[in-house]
Structure formats: C-alpha cells, structure tokens
Amino acid sequence: EAGVAQSPRYKIIEKRQSVAFWCNPISGHATLYWYQQILGQGPKLLIQFQNNGVVDDSQLPKDRFSAERLKGVDSTLKIQPAKLEDSAVYLCASSLDSFGTDTQYFGPGTRLTVL
Amino acid sequence: QKEVEQNSGPLSVPEGAIASLNCTYSDRVSQSFFWYRQYSGKSPELIMSIYSNGDKEDGRFTAQLNKASQYVSLLIRDSQPSDSATYLCAVKNTNAGKSTFGDGTTLTVKP
Numbered sequence: 001e002a003g004v005a006q007s008p009r010y011k012i013i014e015k016r017q018s019v020a021f022w023c024n025p026i027s028g029h030a031t032l033y034w035y036q037q038i039l040g041q042g043p044k045l046l047i048q049f050q051n052n053g054v055v056d057d058s059q060l061p062k063d064r065f066s067a068e069r070l071k072g073v074d075s076t077l078k079i080q081p082a083k084l085e086d087s088a089v090y091l092c093a094s095s096l097d098s099f100g101t102d103t104q105y106f107g108p109g110t111r112l113t114v115l
Numbered sequence: 116q117k118e119v120e121q122n123s124g125p126l127s128v129p130e131g132a133i134a135s136l137n138c139t140y141s142d143r144v145s146q147s148f149f150w151y152r153q154y155s156g157k158s159p160e161l162i163m164s165i166y167s168n169g170d171k172e173d174g175r176f177t178a179q180l181n182k183a184s185q186y187v188s189l190l191i192r193d194s195q196p197s198d199s200a201t202y203l204c205a206v207k208n209t210n211a212g213k214s215t216f217g218d219g220t221t222l223t224v225k226p
Contacts, residue, residue: 033214035216040201040218041218041219042119042216042217042218042219043203043216044213045213045215050212055213057198098212099209099210099212101146101147101209103149104149104161105161106159106160106169107158108157110159
C-alpha cells in the first residue's frame with residue numbers, strides 16, 4: 001500500500017513570494033490533514049478535510065493561507081504572501097475517517113524556508 | 116493552558132532502563148489517544164493507540180490511560196539507542212473529529 005505522498009520535499013523562497021504544496025493521501029482515506037510543524041513544537045493543525053468538505057480550519061491564517069481538495073482525493077496548500085514566520089515543515093496526513101478511532105498516517109513533509 | 120501537555124524534556128536514560136513519558140489533556144470528552152515517534156528530520160509514525168482505561172502492551176512499549184485523571188503515559192522498557200527520538204502524544208475527540216498534538220518529549224538513550 002502506497003503511503004502519503006507530498007511534494008516538493010524542500011522549498012526556499014523569499015518573503016512576500018507565494019508557494020504551493022501538494023499532497024496525495026493513502027487510497028481510500030476520506031480524511032486529509034495539513035499540519036504546520038515549527039522546530040521544537042508539535043504538529044499544529046491548519047486544515048482538515050473529510051472528502052472535499054472542511055471539518056476544521058480554525059487555525060488556518062486565511063489572509064495568506066488557502067487549501068483545496070476539489071475531488072476529494074489530493075490536495076494543495078498555498079501561502080501567499082509568505083512571511084518569515086512561515087518557515088516550518090508542512091506535514092500532510094490522512095486517515096480513514098475524521099470521526100473514527102483510526103490513526104493518521106503522515107507524509108514525508110515539505111520543509112519551507114522563507115528568507 | 117495547552118490542550119495537550121507533555122513533559123518538556125529532554126529526557127535522558129541509560130540503555131536498558133525504563134523511559135517514562137507523560138501526557139495530560141484538557142478535553143474531557145476525548146476518546147482516542149495516540150503515541151507517535153518522530154525521528155529528527157522525519158515525519159511522525161504511530162507507536163501505540165489506546166482507547167480504554169488501563170494498560171496496553173505491545174512489545175517493549177506500554178501505554179497507560181486514566182480518563183478520570185485525564186492522563187496518558189508511555190513506558191519504554193529495555194530502552195535502546197534506536198529509541199532516541201521525540202515522542203508526540205495526540206488526543207482525539209471522535210465526536211468532533213478533532214485531534215490535537217502535544218509539543219513532544221525528546222528522549223535520548225545513552226549507550
């Protein structure tokens with residue numbers, strides 16, 4: 001079974017530029033999560049999709065971050081414009097269902113550096 | 116108060132010792148509890164999940180849950196240098212479909 005795929009693995013941009021990340025979850029997983037992990041901290045949920053609907057985006061900075069999961073499968077997360085404090089690892093995860101007891105499976109992450 | 120709090124660490128134990136990692140949570144209706152291991156530069160991977168009060172053992176790992184005290188712990192017996200990593204506690208409210216992670220405890224096992 002293929003795992004969660006993410007690209008790119010690394011990205012370096014200057015502040016005020018835009019960037020997009022892509023995620024393809026495990027086949028059959030209805031729930032997709034985007035997390036931001038700053039060095040030394042735990043993953044912080046940015047947005048959670050159940051199929052192509054949003055379950056939780058309360059911590060997504062909507063003035064600069066956007067995410068979509070149009071066909072209920074893969075997803076993109078965009079930052080525009082980027083700030084220095086956006087430097088972090090962006091993790092995508094998937095699970096069978098938002099409301100079950102199943103675990104989340106994480107992709108390898110995208111390490112973003114904003115200069 | 117953070118929703119999920121873990122020992123700030125770092126925690127250092129000698130090889131062969133028992134490592135004890137603790138986690139407290141604030142959402143009383145949480146039903147599912149997870150321990151993830153994260154090696155430096157890697158993504159989190161699941162070690163244990165626990166849903167009922169009491170102990171759950173899997174090899175060298177034992178998870179303990181006490182919902183009345185809102186406390187979950189992970190014991191690692193016979194610690195090995197390969198156990199050196201950051202351990203993340205995650206708590207899930209399945210009704211709301213919401214999971215929250217702690218900031219992790221970094222464990223170092225010294226040969």
